[in-house]
Amino acid sequence: MDERRKEVRLDKFLSISYRISKGLLRSSSRSRNVSQAGICLPVFQHLDPGVILDMEINVQEYEKPILASGEIIWIKANPGNRQYPFEAGIRILNIDSLGKNEIKKILK
Secondary structure (H helix, E strand, O other): OOOOOOOOOEOOOOEEEEEEOOOOOOEEEEOOEEOOOEEEEEEOOOOOOOOEEEEEEEOOOOOOOEEEEEEEEEEEEOOOOOOOOEEEEEEEEEEOHHHHHHHHHHOO
16 A cells, blocks of 8 residues: 655644534544644544544643644544544644644654
8 A cells, every 4th residue: 555645644642622613512532643744533423524623732741732724634433432433534734833843843
């Protein structure tokens, strides 16, 4: 299988709160892995590819969350996990400049 990722993805467990863009309901989860370009995130509901999420990425060492938006690229079942029965591949679309630098530091 060809590797299509352009960025290195590391197993990093970051606390992320998210909501469908302009939605009211906010949910939270912990990432499975992270790169500068995307996140694999267990989610409790099926989200269609193309859905945009507003995210707050909480990093233990930093006071404020990193604000970002991302697009669902793929979704798959996460068997055996009742709390988060799906996993979503999220491409980061926008991230604040401070957040981009902090993600780079985390991934080193």
